[in-house]
Amino acid sequence: MNKDYSWIVFSYKAPNEPSTIRVRVWRTLKALGVVYIQQSVCVAPDTVEVKKKIQSIKKLIESNEGESLFLEINKFTAETEEQLFELFNKQRIAEYEELLEGCKNFLNEIETETRKGKFTYHEVEENEAEFGKLKRWHKKIMKRDFFSCPNSVHAKQMLDECEQKFGEFIESVYASEGNVEGEITKD
Incomplete structure (x- = not known):
C-alpha cells in the first residue's frame, strides 16, 4: 500500500453494569470495522466517521463510569501497517x-x-x-x-x-x- 494512513487506537474498560453498555460499545465498534489487537483495545483507520463514532463511544463509556483512552497515531512502521492491513x-x-x-x-x-x-x-x-x-x-x-x-x-x-x-x-x-x-x- 502506497498511501500514508493515520490511525486511531482505542482502549476502553466498559462498566460491568448495565451490560447493555458493553454490548452497545462492542457492536458499534464491530460495525465500524475496527480490529481488536487485544481485549478492549482496537485499531481503526482515522476517518471522519470512525473518529466521530469512537469519540461518541468514549463519552458513553465515561458517562457510565467506565474508562477509555483515545489515541491518534500519525504513522506506524511499514511492518506494523502491513500486519494491520492483513488483519483488516x-x-x-x-x-x-x-x-x-x-x-x-x-x-x-x-x-x-x-x-x-x-x-x-x-x-x-x-x-x-x-x-x-x-x-x-x-x-x-x-x-x-x-x-x-x-x-x-x-x-x-x-x-x-x-x-x-x-x-x-x-x-x-x-x-x-x-x-x-x-x-x-x-x-
Missing part, C-alpha cells in the same frame, strides 16, 4: 465469503423457482426482500472495507449476477401473468 482484510474476507454464500443461496432459490415455474408476484416480493438484504449487507461490508479486500470484486460481480437473474425472473413472472412491465391493463 482477514475480517473482510470472512464477511465477503458469508455474503457470497448468501448470494449463492439467492441464485439457487431463483433457479429452483424458475425450474418449478413458480412465476408469481408473491415470489417476486419474497425475492425482492431477500435481494434488498443482500444489497444492504454488501453496502455495510464495503463501508468498513478500508483497504480494498481482494474479495470485494468477486462479491460485487456475484451481486450483479443476482440482480441480473432476479430481473430475468421478474420478466418471466410478468410474461406468465400476462403483463408487460409498465403496461397499464384496462379492466
